[in-house]
Amino acid sequence: MxxxxxxxxxxxxTPSMAILQGLAADGGLFVPVSFPKLQKNLDSLGKMSxxxxxxxxxxxxxxxxxSDDLWACINxxxxxxxxDPGMAPVVKVGEVDHMELFHGSTIAFKDxxxxxxxxxxxxxxxxxxxxKDIVILTATSGDxxxxxxxxxxxxxxxxxxxxxxxxxxSSIQERQMVTQKGENTHVVAxxxxxxxxxxxxxxxxxxxDLRKEMDDRGFQFSSANSMNIGRLLPQVVYYAWAxxxxxxxxxxxxxxxxxxxxxxxxxxxxxxxxxAKMMGVPIGKLICASNDNKVLYDFFETxxxxxxxxxxxxxxxxxxxxxxSNFERMLYHAASxxxxxxxxxxxxLETSGTYTVTPEVMVNFKDYAAEYATEEETMDQIRKVFxxxxxxMDPHTAVASRSYEKYVEKTGDRAPCVIVxxxxxxxxxxxxxxxxxxxxxxxxxxxLINQLNAVSKVAIPKAIHDLKDAPVRHDLxxxxxxxxxxxxxxxxx
Ligand SMILES: *Cc1c(COP(=O)(O)O)cnc(C)c1O
Numbered sequence: 001m002x003x004x005x006x007x008x009x010x011x012x013x014t015p016s017m018a019i020l021q022g023l024a025a026d027g028g029l030f031v032p033v034s035f036p037k038l039q040k041n042l043d044s045l046g047k048m049s050x051x052x053x054x055x056x057x058x059x060x061x062x063x064x065x066x067s068d069d070l071w072a073c074i075n076x077x078x079x080x081x082x083x084d085p086g087m088a089p090v091v092k093v094g095e096v097d098h099m100e101l102f103h104g105s106t107i108a109f110k111d112x113x114x115x116x117x118x119x120x121x122x123x124x125x126x127x128x129x130x131x132k133d134i135v136i137l138t139a140t141s142g143d144x145x146x147x148x149x150x151x152x153x154x155x156x157x158x159x160x161x162x163x164x165x166x167x168x169x170s171s172i173q174e175r176q177m178v179t180q181k182g183e184n185t186h187v188v189a190x191x192x193x194x195x196x197x198x199x200x201x202x203x204x205x206x207x208x209d210l211r212k213e214m215d216d217r218g219f220q221f222s223s224a225n226s227m228n229i230g231r232l233l234p235q236v237v238y239y240a241w242a243x244x245x246x247x248x249x250x251x252x253x254x255x256x257x258x259x260x261x262x263x264x265x266x267x268x269x270x271x272x273x274x275x276a277k278m279m280g281v282p283i284g285k286l287i288c289a290s291n292d293n294k295v296l297y298d299f300f301e302t303x304x305x306x307x308x309x310x311x312x313x314x315x316x317x318x319x320x321x322x323x324x325s326n327f328e329r330m331l332y333h334a335a336s337x338x339x340x341x342x343x344x345x346x347x348x349l350e351t352s353g354t355y356t357v358t359p360e361v362m363v364n365f366k367d368y369a370a371e372y373a374t375e376e377e378t379m380d381q382i383r384k385v386f387x388x389x390x391x392x393m394d395p396h397t398a399v400a401s402r403s404y405e406k407y408v409e410k411t412g413d414r415a416p417c418v419i420v421x422x423x424x425x426x427x428x429x430x431x432x433x434x435x436x437x438x439x440x441x442x443x444x445x446x447x448l449i450n451q452l453n454a455v456s457k458v459a460i461p462k463a464i465h466d467l468k469d470a471p472v473r474h475d476l477x478x479x480x481x482x483x484x485x486x487x488x489x490x491x492x493x
Contacts, residue, residue, distance in 0.1 A: 001063045003030040003229060006332040007346070009339050015062045016124035019117075019230035020134075022223030023205045029329050030229045035278035036060035038240075042254045042282075046244040050087040051078050053244075054116075054237045060279070061233050062120075069123050077116035077234075081105045083462065088112065088238045090245040090418065093391040096404065097251070098421045099242040102394075106176060107424035107463045108318070109269065110147035113226075113234040118151040118158070120230045121222060125157065132220035135491055136160040137204060139197035139225060141265060142169040142318045143423065145187065146176040148224035153182030160224065161186045161490055163197045166477055169317050170428050171445060176463070179470035186490050187474035188483075193311050195323045196480045198225070202325075204484055219491055226268030227325050235272030240281045242418045251416040257284035259417040261371075261404040263396040264288045264296060265319035267326035269420065270368075274330065277367060284415050289403035290372040291316045296324060300370035303362045305345075306354040314375055315431035316395040318423070323349070331357070334364035369411070371403035378402060382435035392456035394423040395431050425456060426464050432456075 003018035005011035007028030013021065018030040038045065039060065045053060054074050062070060078087055084103040091098050104111025121134060134157060138148050145162035152160045164177060166189040177187045190197050204210060205221055214221065226232060239260065246258050260283065262270040270286050277283040290297045292312040299305045307322040314320055328346065334357070335341045341361070348355040373381065378395055381402040386392055393401060400419050408414065425432045429452040433439040438455045440447075446468065453460050478486055 001036060001061055002033050004033055005029070006031055006328055006342055007339060009337065014064045016064050016127045019120050019228065020124040020128060020130065020220075020222060022221065022228040023202065025206070027202070027206055029227055029325070031329050031332060032061060035275065038280040042244065042247070045240065046247060050237070050241060051075065053241055054078065054234065057237050057240060057279070058233055064127065065123060069127075073116055073119035073123060076119045081115060082111075088241055090242050093385065093419070094389045096417055096419055097246065098391075098397070098419045099238065100421045101238065102421065102424040104147070105150050105463060106143065106147045107427055107461050108143035108147060109420070109422040110143045111150075112238060113231045114144070114147035114151045114224060116234050117148070117224060117228070117230050118155050122155065122157070130220065132215070132218055134158045134222050135214065135219050136222055136224045137201050137487065138162050138223065139194060139201045140164045140177075141194040141321060142173040143427075144225060146173065146180065149177070149180045149182065149185045149187070152224070153180065153185050155184070159184040159186070159491065161188065161487060163188050163190050163201065163483060165189075165193050165197060166191055168193055168313060168320060170430070172427050172429065172464070172467070173317070175445075175467055175470075178472045178474045179467065180473060187476075188486055189477040190480050190483065191477065192480040194321055195307075195311065198323065198325060200480050200483045201225070202227075204487060207484070210484065210488070213488070214491065217492055225325065226266050232268060232272050232275070232326070235269060236275045236279070239273045239276035239283065243281050243283070246416055246418065252282075255282055257282040257415060259283070259285045259287060259413070259415050260420060261287040261289055261400045261407070261417055262420045263316065263319055263400040263422055264290060265321040265324065267296070267324040267330065269422070271326045271330055274333075274367060283367075285369045285413065286367055287404060287407050287417070288368055288370040289400040290370070291319050291378065291399050292372070292374055293320050293322055294372040295322050296327070297370045297372040300365065300368060303359070304354060304356040305349065307349070308353040314395075315378060315428065316399050318396060319399065330365075331361075334361050336364070369407055371406045371410075373399045373402035373406070379431075379435040382432060383437065386436060386456075390457075392425045392432065392458055393421065394425045394428050395435075396423050397421040398435075424461055425458060426452060426461055
């Protein structure tokens, strides 16, 4: 099972090399050469623990990992760091089920993949006899940064630099990052939005001079963003997991399909759902839910991707993205692995900020549907669902929840659907309390947490307790143009 670049069919590497490199040197993203099929029937998969299922699915892709190595990665990652033994519990919320992916150490779904990525990367480095220290460069829209640092903090032979938009994350997200411990962790705020940070990070990856300079000094870049295939593969697991739970509770019989509705930004989470479907997990529609930055919704409506629009700051900041990096992977699959076609589209995106796909390519997006929720609809949904069911959602999950309702209204598709819940409401206490009409004026951050606890009755997660009194360790703010120099300063001096 090798991986090839979306931009060059002859750039083929082993699984461990794909993880180690993060991004292909030609600027493309690594995708599996073909999709492996599930080797066991659904009935036997249904009896597995999360860890066993993770092994079953990930070993199908990571076939250069020894069984012992992969098990060591899985056991190191999926342990009591998660406050629910099921890792990704599927819970009933009124008529629909939610899969909660926020029971890890940073209370957002990024923990599902970023708790295992450092293990995969270290194993890959050993396997390839790499003598270089790994420098993880990461742009974050709020959640990746903290989850990646939690995974890589004090891992020997690695260091991690996280760039986040200064005014583009929630105050809890920012506090989580700037208080990060670990001598090898570095957090830098940039004067710009997530798109500018991600674009610059990609540029640094492909900066030949910088790579050479790093190489000479014994360093090698890699990525903890979902551009790294090592982020995507662990996410495939929970789609199968949720399907099996739906069978268990009698929502469907083995083989009958369910839908998923996924709050989407960089298109990593939902793409993992597509990979699960390609492997044989019975999935009907993958409903792509956007906030006011609805560049993906518009694409699914028209076949034109157009990032030339105002970037809106919303209460679901981890989805405030106009250049969805994993969409390149899906486009490549939809264009039947035609690199030339893909390159044409990507060049057009780089030069004019827009591209239009052919009707033939568009047909291959048939596994998807798309909807969006405005800010008002999102706030309204948090309140409505809470009043009806007592379930308290974070704003990202609320975008998906509302989008799903709109999808059902429009299509009448009543197949069972799982809403992918991507963050704990404690990550966005202010927005959630405001939506519930329970936000007092002039309230301190600590009081906010207690208020959310009193209103929602959801237990305060350990991640939030740990923030109390944690000293700020990172306070650098720079312009986007200063990112390269900052990387050089941090790593080389
Ligand atoms: C990252 C994130 C998303 C978007 O996931 P993508 O893989 O970027 O599409 C949604 N919700 C939350 C809470 C996130 O942190």
